[in-house]
Amino acid sequence: MTSCESSARSTRRKTARPAPSCRQVRLQTGLPGDADATAGAVDAELAEGVLTVRVPKSERARSRRIEVKT
Template sequence: MTLPVRRSGGAPARRTHPWGIRDSFSEFETLWDEMGRLVERAAAPVGEHPWMPLAEEMETEDAYVVRAELPGVPSENVAVELEGNELCITGEITEEQQGKVLARRTGQFSYRSTLPGGIDSDNIEAELADGVLTVRVPKAEQARRRKIEIGRGRE
């Protein structure tokens, strides 16, 4: 079974502070999420969730975005759910085998991602177009970055 590969061409980008210091905690958090997915897949009974779609996660100014490759999967066969701060994308691809060997993946799939706190769960959007599922989870107003004006000190 092959493991998903990020489109960026390797390991996820490291987050750094403005001073050039690496954020080790976020690296550990990413590693923890990946190990959790690996253990979950290894512990699943055979045939229950045999594969995970290729997916990428990114953060914008006002939302968290998850894009998953689901070529040939109709939207009625995909379920997107949010439980607490865990986003879960599940579904199934069914295809009749026409030749001797079926090269495409079939069966059930599952992708899970733990989102940071401070999300607006009432305004989540999901769209499946051209074989790519895009889920946009807006950040709550208090979780968004904002510029703080610096006042002048006492004169």
């Protein structure tokens, strides 16, 4: 039994309102060529139903400061 099913059963016992719907969502997307997608570099967080994924730029793509001699 999934957590959605158990939540729905316990909700039906307490009130006459239907339980909140539960769904599974699958999204697959590509990353730009300058992304550093190594396992240690990617950070993902799920908070209040919002998935935030952070993928840093590779060292080669990061901005750098070039000194100009005058």
